[in-house]
Amino acid sequence: MKNRLIKGEREKVELRNVIAKDRDAIISSLVNLVRFRSLKASPDGPGAPFGRGIADALEHTLALAKSMGFQTRNVDGYAGHAEYGAGKDIVAVLVHLDVVPAGGEWTFAPFDGVISDGKIYGRGTEDNKGPAIASLYALKALKDTGIKLSKRIRIIFGCDEESGWDCMKHYLAAEELPSCGFAPDAMFPIIGSEKGIAHFDLSRKFGPPQGGGVWVKELRSGDRTNVIPATAVATVVVLPEKRAAVAEVARRFAQGKEKINVDVVEHGLDTLEITLHGVAGHASLPHLAVNALTHMIVLLSSLDLAPGASSDFIRFFAENVGYDYHGTLMGVGLADEVSGKLTLNLGVMDLNEKGATAQIDIRYPVTCKFESVRGPIAERAAAAGLALDRADDKEPLYVPSDHELIQKLAKVYNAETGLKPEVISIGGGTYARAIPNAVAFGPVFPGQVELAHQKDEYMTIEDLMMLTRIYAHAMAELAV
Incomplete structure (x- = not known):
């Protein structure tokens, strides 16, 4: 790769003009893609390993790419690609079409693709359907302007990014390995490092409570480990003469706490249903959200809980997680100069009369090892009688x-935005780590609020157009 920009101002102007002419098509394409409920589900026959919604979104996107004149391939419904250019080497743009559940109360329906005040609302507009559409039309702009390329450019459409990445495992086992690329699935300017990602499942079986006190009969919160839960619901059983006092403690819990609400409903003589509302967010950005589950755990542990395994389970997480999202209480408070502090998200819990499971997402610093995280968690879990059912890792x-x-992308970013192209680190995990010589590049601009995994996710039309220009320029620079 030669370290230079596109030849001359004329080519840049031509690219921008072609993209501007496609403005209406770019907008409508994103709206149409958002309308696919591409949520992971059970397999639905050949070509749909992650459910029909994701399979339909992939087929739709590949059909759009084919209509633009690109070579396309659907790799068994796990992933697909659109390709343009010629040459031995492949420059990859890695995007994904699957989304996380909507969650929360949206201003506009999350799968309608409503346009309001210059914004396209919907689940996936930022993460990651907007960047997917921008990349596709960026490639179309290169084709329409006839810029000569010495490498192939391949947009790879993954379908299981939000879960286990089985899409990439299957795709890369069947297809050529790209020589370099970028994933438009984080933020600008350039992501030079991504923390390691570890997921842990802990569980314990219960018997009936022993003795008096408040019994937590049920507790449910969270859908995905990598999403900070916005709601937690607990059903507690308490002596009738103490129910009013417990209800009052729960109602007062939100006092003095920002963005926390508690609702209490009384059932029969001895049962309370406590619902705690926080703010959803991405697991890698806990400081931008309010974890409803950890607040519920702290609330419940403050009550006079009945002796027994279910109460011990709750206290374990109150004592080892609580409000601490840097892992210090769990004994994994790691940090380095490159990527900063470890983050911890208690993302899912399902507790009932027979037992409980909990899922933890951890983003650990790039200079640290997985074992330095797994070891302390396994030790504490064993000491508390919890089973460690899963310990998965994606290396930093x-x-x-x-x-x-990075030098090429930095020049492109500066040329298109006029902004300083700093290299930063994130806790999120992108497809960049799936191939050699790849980094994350956008789509969130400096100073913007991160909307991935949150309610009322949107992308502004102007940002969508800017992304298309940036990615067209970047593809050309990497493939000349």
């Missing part, structure tokens, strides 16, 4: 700032 990503790929 680190690309030095002087790498040729």
Whole structure:
């Protein structure tokens, strides 16, 4: 790769003009894609390993790419690609079409693709259907302007990014390995490092409560480990003469706490249903959200809980997680200069009369090892009688700032935005770590609020157009 920009101002102007002419098509394409409920579900026959919604979204996107004149391939419904250009090497743009559940109360229906005040609302507009559409029309702009390329450009459409990445495992086992690329699935300017991602499942079986006190009969919160839960619901049983006092403690819990609401409903003589509302967010950005589950755990542990395994389970998480999202209480409070502090998200819990399960998402610093996280958690779980049912890991990503790929993207970013192209680190995990010589590049601009995994997710039309220009320029620079 030569370290230079597109030849001349004329080519840049031509690219921008072609993209501007496609403005209406770009907008309508994103609206149409948002309307696919591409949520992971059970397999639905050949070509739909992650459910019919995701399979339909993939087929629709590949059909759109084919109509633009690109070579396309559907790899068994796990992933697909659109390709343009010629040459031995492949420059990859790695996007995904699956989304997380909507969650929360939206201003506009999350799968309608409503346009309001210059914004396209819907689940996936930012994460990651907007960047997917921008990338596709960016590639179309290169084709329409006839810019000569020495490499193939391949947009890879993954279908299981929000879960286990089985899409990439299957795709890369069947297809050529790209030589370099970028994933428009984080933020600008350039992501030079991504923290390691560890997921843990803990469980314990219960018997009936022993003795008097408040019995937590049920507790449910969260849909995905990598999403900070916005709601937690607990059903507690208490002596009739103490029910009013417990209800009052629950109602007062929200006092003095920002963005926390508690609702209490009384059932029969001895049962309370407590619902706690927080603010959803991405697991890698806990400081931007309010975890309803951890607040519920702290609330319940403050009550006079009945002796027994279910109460011990709740106290374990109150004592080892609580409000601490940097892992210090769990004994994993790691940090480094490159990527900062570890983050911990208690994302899912399902507790009933027979037992409970909990799921934890951890983003650990790039210079640390997985075992330095797994070891302390396994030790504490064993000491408390909890089973460690799962301990999965995605290793960190680190690309030095002087790498040729980063230098090229930095020049493109500065040329298109006029902003300083800093290299930063994130806790999120992108497809960039799936291939060699890749980094995350956008789509969130500096100073913008991160909307991934949150209610009322949107992308402004102007940002969508800017992304298309940036990605067209970047593809050309990497493939000349």
